Amino acid sequence: xxxxxVIFAVAKKDIATLFRYPTWFISVIIWPLIFPLLxxxxxFAYAGPDRRGLTVFQRVAGTENIMGYIIIGTMVWMAxxxxxxxxxxxLREEQLRGTLESNWLCPVNKFSILLGAGILxxxxxxxxxxxxxxxxxxxxxxxxxxxxxxxIIVFLxxxxxxxxxxxxxxxxxxxxxxxxxxxNVARGIMMILCGITYPIxxxxxxxxxxxxxLPFTFGIQxxxxxxxxxxxxxxxxxxxxxxxxxxxxFLVLGMFIFKxxxxxxxxxxxxxxx
Amino acid sequence: xxxxxxxRDVKKYFYSKKRALFKKTEVKEFKAVDGVSFDIYKGxxxxxxxxxxxxxxxxxxxxxxxxxxxxxxxxxxxxxxxxETIKAQRNIGTVLAGDRSIYWKLTARENLEYFGALYGLKRxxxxxxxxxxxxxxxxxxxxxxxxxxxxxxxxQKVALGKALMPNAPVLLLDEPTLGLDPQxxxxxxxxxxxxxxxxxxxxxxxxxxxxxxxxxxxxxxxDSGKIIALDKPDNLKKSxxxxxTMKLEIMGTSYETIEGLKELEKVENVLTHxxxxxxxxxxxIHHEDGESIVHEILDYVLKKKAKVLNVNVEEPSLEDVxxxxxxxxxxx
Numbered sequence: 261x262x263x264x265x266v267i268f269a270v271a272k273k274d275i276a277t278l279f280r281y282p283t284w285f286i287s288v289i290i291w292p293l294i295f296p297l298l299x300x301x302x303x304f305a306y307a308g309p310d311r312r313g314l315t316v317f318q319r320v321a322g323t324e325n326i327m328g329y330i331i332i333g334t335m336v337w338m339a340x341x342x343x344x345x346x347x348x349x350x351l352r353e354e355q356l357r358g359t360l361e362s363n364w365l366c367p368v369n370k371f372s373i374l375l376g377a378g379i380l381x382x383x384x385x386x387x388x389x390x391x392x393x394x395x396x397x398x399x400x401x402x403x404x405x406x407x408x409x410x411x412i413i414v415f416l417x418x419x420x421x422x423x424x425x426x427x428x429x430x431x432x433x434x435x436x437x438x439x440x441x442x443x444n445v446a447r448g449i450m451m452i453l454c455g456i457t458y459p460i461x462x463x464x465x466x467x468x469x470x471x472x473x474l475p476f477t478f479g480i481q482x483x484x485x486x487x488x489x490x491x492x493x494x495x496x497x498x499x500x501x502x503x504x505x506x507x508x509x510f511l512v513l514g515m516f517i518f519k520x521x522x523x524x525x526x527x528x529x530x531x532x533x534x
Numbered sequence: 535x536x537x538x539x540x541x542r543d544v545k546k547y548f549y550s551k552k553r554a555l556f557k558k559t560e561v562k563e564f565k566a567v568d569g570v571s572f573d574i575y576k577g578x579x580x581x582x583x584x585x586x587x588x589x590x591x592x593x594x595x596x597x598x599x600x601x602x603x604x605x606x607x608x609x610x611x612x613x614x615x616x617x618e619t620i621k622a623q624r625n626i627g628t629v630l631a632g633d634r635s636i637y638w639k640l641t642a643r644e645n646l647e648y649f650g651a652l653y654g655l656k657r658x659x660x661x662x663x664x665x666x667x668x669x670x671x672x673x674x675x676x677x678x679x680x681x682x683x684x685x686x687x688x689x690q691k692v693a694l695g696k697a698l699m700p701n702a703p704v705l706l707l708d709e710p711t712l713g714l715d716p717q718x719x720x721x722x723x724x725x726x727x728x729x730x731x732x733x734x735x736x737x738x739x740x741x742x743x744x745x746x747x748x749x750x751x752x753x754x755x756x757d758s759g760k761i762i763a764l765d766k767p768d769n770l771k772k773s774x775x776x777x778x779t780m781k782l783e784i785m786g787t788s789y790e791t792i793e794g795l796k797e798l799e800k801v802e803n804v805l806t807h808x809x810x811x812x813x814x815x816x817x818x819i820h821h822e823d824g825e826s827i828v829h830e831i832l833d834y835v836l837k838k839k840a841k842v843l844n845v846n847v848e849e850p851s852l853e854d855v856x857x858x859x860x861x862x863x864x865x866x
């Protein structure tokens with residue numbers, strides 16, 4: 261019970277803080293709209309003036325809904341990206357603000373604080389995804405398949421991996437004190453390996469092998485199966501299980517790294533050091 | 535007397551590595567706290583006095599469980615802080631130095647309620663306690679304003695309020711009046727005395743000797759990670775009663791001339807502070823001789839064609855105790 265109270269208190273505090281920066285919602289409206297557009301327009305350009313080349317891409321991707329295909333990939337990437345910037349840098353931000361020690365002085369399992377911090381990222385990810393779906397449905401007339409229950413399942417299955425990766429980052433950054441380089445490398449790797457705008461089998465074998473260690477590779481595939489290819493949860497169960505399974509491994513790894521970094525900073529006294 | 539905090543042979547060493555290409559990594563050891571032992575009794579205000587970097591904050595952080603000691607044991611109300619950190623933290627309210635320990639984008643009330651939740655208070659309980667603390671600290675009128683609009687003194691009060699949320703029997707206050715204007719500092723000292731009257735045990739670190747003298751039942755003087763004296767403030771001052779303190783304000787002289795005072799017989803310590811505003815040297819001289827040396831010192835200064843603006847022979851303060859023990863000023 262105490263842990264739940266802490267998790268919700270942290271989330272409430274973060275949401276209240278976010279709402280006091282009045283421009284935050286602009287990115288929620290603009291970003292989902294413009295980010296996939298870059299890839300969509302590039303694909304149109306490569307397809308030629310009569311877009312004949314798109315048929316090749318449609319054959320490779322396994323769907324005629326190329327815009328939807330790209331939107332799903334970029335939406336998942338944005339969710340991971342938000343998590344890494346917000347959640348991955350959470351402890352570092354508290355450290356720079358000077359409030360990390362105040363939190364650490366409290367008689368709670370510090371892991372609850374980290375869990376609570378993830379709620380804001382989750383809320384933002386859901387908002388970005390919903391806004392993206394609404395904007396593409398209304399502006400470009402893209403049809404999404406599946407029902408709300410299936411969409412929620414796909415979203416939930418992605419979360420252990422997203423959370424786990426965020427925890428790994430949050431912990432390592434607390435120790436390494438540098439956010440930007442680490443996040444840029446990780447999101448770059450994910451952008452390439454997980455196939456956010458193309459199917460992974462067009463990559464060399466060794467890259468495909470590496471891609472299979474990332475839960476998002478399977479999460480993106482499952483999301484495409486449900487949201488644009490009209491498949492059922494059962495039909496994409498292989499992707500769902502692998503996404504969830506690998507995500508849980510990320511989560512356990514995140515907890516382990518957090519505990520070990522927590523002990524390390526208590527020895528080195530670097531909790532408040534910039 | 536019952537012990538609230540027991541500190542037994544506590545050491546904290548930090549290690550820094552210096553790496554150079556093709557060279558062996560050099561490891562440097564820094565002894566922040568070096569074999570400190572003392573007890574703090576229930577219901578007392580215990581002052582920890584020392585210059586910046588003496589080890590005060592490191593010691594407080596070890597008591598709160600933020601830092602692991604390299605060696606030694608720390609017990610808070612009989613609970614081992616290293617082995618049962620969370621259990622020990624339930625008994626401690628802490629204010630760490632500075633006003634950055636609270637959220638500036640939240641209101642005073644939101645800050646207190648947030649930390650109340652982290653200290654395990656139920657929602658209703660946290661609301662009631664926050665209300666009570668805001669009232670007590672004189673923040674009720676501005677309780678729903680964002681903290682970033684507050685003055686430093688008010689922010690410090692919110693930080694203090696945060697430490698009061700758990701109603702813990704032990705309070706650790708690290709430089710609570712640092713950066714406050716004189717009136718706010720006086721108000722805060724009054725509040726600290728109220729906590730004592732309520733029976734709370736308070737560990738207060740400060741480098742303001744008057745503050746330690748005014749508030750503390752007992753004072754420990756820490757320097758370079760070691761406790762060099764521990765007693766009631768009056769006893770500490772009495773311990774150097776044979777040493778007289780003379781304070782001079784001199785104009786039109788140089789550091790070299792003042793250094794020459796050290797050569798005079800029976801002069802123990804000479805400390806100089808240049809007052810830029812008044813363009814004068816404020817010189818503190820400790821000497822063992824009562825009267826005759828005063829003339830000798832004045833003769834020396836006047837011979838150097840300097841102008842003496844003020845001369846005072848004073849009772850020793852805690853700063854004099856510190857100077858007597860270390861040969862340096864708290865401000866150094």
